[in-house]
Amino acid sequence: MRLFLLIFITIFQIGCNAQPWVKPYERDKLADPLMSTAPNPIDSGYLSHVYQSREASRGAEGTSGGGCGCN
Amino acid sequence: MAATRGPSVKWFSRVLLAYSPAHILLSRRGLLTQAPTRKVFYIRHIKPVNLTLKNKKFIFLVGWLLSGLLHAAVLPEQRMDVLYHSYDGGGMEINGPAVLVRKNLKEKYTISGHHYIDKVNGASVDVMSYASPYVEERQESSVNLGFLKDKSLFSVGYLTSAESDYDANSVFFDVSQDFFGDLSTISLGFSRGWDEVGNSSDENFSKEVGRRNYRIGFSQILTPKTILNLGFENVNDEGFLNNPYRQVRYFSNTNFYEYQPEIYPETRTSQAYRLGVIHYLNYGASLQGSYRLFNDTWGIKAHTYEMQYQQRVGWWTYSGKLRFYQQNNANFFSDLFPYEDFSDYLARDKELSTFQSQVVGVGVSYRFKDFKPRGSDHMSINFFIDHLQFDYDDFRDATVTEDGSRIDAEDQPYYQFSANVARFFISLWY
Numbered sequence: 001m002r003l004f005l006l007i008f009i010t011i012f013q014i015g016c017n018a019q020p021w022v023k024p025y026e027r028d029k030l031a032d033p034l035m036s037t038a039p040n041p042i043d044s045g046y047l048s049h050v051y052q053s054r055e056a057s058r059g060a061e062g063t064s065g066g067g068c069g070c071n
Numbered sequence: 072m073a074a075t076r077g078p079s080v081k082w083f084s085r086v087l088l089a090y091s092p093a094h095i096l097l098s099r100r101g102l103l104t105q106a107p108t109r110k111v112f113y114i115r116h117i118k119p120v121n122l123t124l125k126n127k128k129f130i131f132l133v134g135w136l137l138s139g140l141l142h143a144a145v146l147p148e149q150r151m152d153v154l155y156h157s158y159d160g161g162g163m164e165i166n167g168p169a170v171l172v173r174k175n176l177k178e179k180y181t182i183s184g185h186h187y188i189d190k191v192n193g194a195s196v197d198v199m200s201y202a203s204p205y206v207e208e209r210q211e212s213s214v215n216l217g218f219l220k221d222k223s224l225f226s227v228g229y230l231t232s233a234e235s236d237y238d239a240n241s242v243f244f245d246v247s248q249d250f251f252g253d254l255s256t257i258s259l260g261f262s263r264g265w266d267e268v269g270n271s272s273d274e275n276f277s278k279e280v281g282r283r284n285y286r287i288g289f290s291q292i293l294t295p296k297t298i299l300n301l302g303f304e305n306v307n308d309e310g311f312l313n314n315p316y317r318q319v320r321y322f323s324n325t326n327f328y329e330y331q332p333e334i335y336p337e338t339r340t341s342q343a344y345r346l347g348v349i350h351y352l353n354y355g356a357s358l359q360g361s362y363r364l365f366n367d368t369w370g371i372k373a374h375t376y377e378m379q380y381q382q383r384v385g386w387w388t389y390s391g392k393l394r395f396y397q398q399n400n401a402n403f404f405s406d407l408f409p410y411e412d413f414s415d416y417l418a419r420d421k422e423l424s425t426f427q428s429q430v431v432g433v434g435v436s437y438r439f440k441d442f443k444p445r446g447s448d449h450m451s452i453n454f455f456i457d458h459l460q461f462d463y464d465d466f467r468d469a470t471v472t473e474d475g476s477r478i479d480a481e482d483q484p485y486y487q488f489s490a491n492v493a494r495f496f497i498s499l500w501y
Contacts (some may be wrong), residue, residue, distance in 0.1 A: 020252025030292060034351065034356065034381050034383060039496070042170075045354070051396075053422075063344075
């Protein structure tokens, strides 16, 4: 938790004191579909459910699901 | 060479739309996987152009002017996915179809919905120890409405899941805001869920579960090729959190062990923290890694590590991934309690035991070069398969007997199983 807060605050500090350093014309690579963390939402949603049904962990996956399906 | 003569109008229109911060930010949040319009999609197929300094400044200036006018006036991509999934392992076969549709309206609103079906056949080892395999179906549906205002995206949704003995309903609200020259995005979300737990062998059995999820996400463009993502989610559960069928076992002098129903606490609070980085590699590939830390009030702590590599070759995209997961047990878990009603809370679910799992996955996608159904922009077919391996450290396989008779629990091996999870789906952009 402390480490997470430290990273979070550090980034905010940098953000408050710096100017945007990546110019719009430098962002073509970022727009590439390869840079999407969840290029196929229907697939990532399904996999999250597979993991949630078999592990105690939950949350912070970026997808939602419901039900039990855990027997 | 075109740049030395000055970029053409057609080229410009592609670049400016692709450089739209909203497009980029939506893309990297997974809301866009392709560019939002037909014109923009082809941005990655433009031949490399050596931009002069003058052109760069010009594009920068016009790009920013345009982005100021457009704000975040780009909604998530319009697409439809039809998927078939199959899970096979650990005594269970689960398969079925799923569909996801997303449509935008008036360049301001977006609506999406999904429907998903699980057909379950079999039973996990927990149930097989004292019951029989079963056949069941679970259906899940959701609808989500989004509204784009300047650089903020608001969305509300409803999700429902129904099984013969378990109903879950939840509403959720999310908002995300771009700032810091659109290099940063912060998102906040809240969900409220109501579950109803039944029991197929007792029609009068009915229990409730309430759930609240609070989540915050932060995404930061670090370099022209690197994005950092941070996530946090807190979940509160309250109500009947047991599985009504599962039982724990306790030591017996006469028959090695006996069973009694499990008892869970009626509240649970958990936190999950996730840190992820994705980096673009110049030869048409990307590499991403993430770490998630989880803990809860039941004493469980878990670590998840994931790595994924994607490589594009022409119209094909190949991917490979590794996932490692490790957790310790809940403080009221035991494979064998010393005696009946040993404590206030009792659990023998393997999901609450100490274990680790590894996943190896590969996938391939093909985007059709020429073929597309009428009215669509383009389509792709995709196949992914993951192999899962679970190894338990304190959960024994109670189905192991000797000539049908029970044996000492300590003579039973620790449980382990593997499973294959395959998905085939067709995606259509329009």
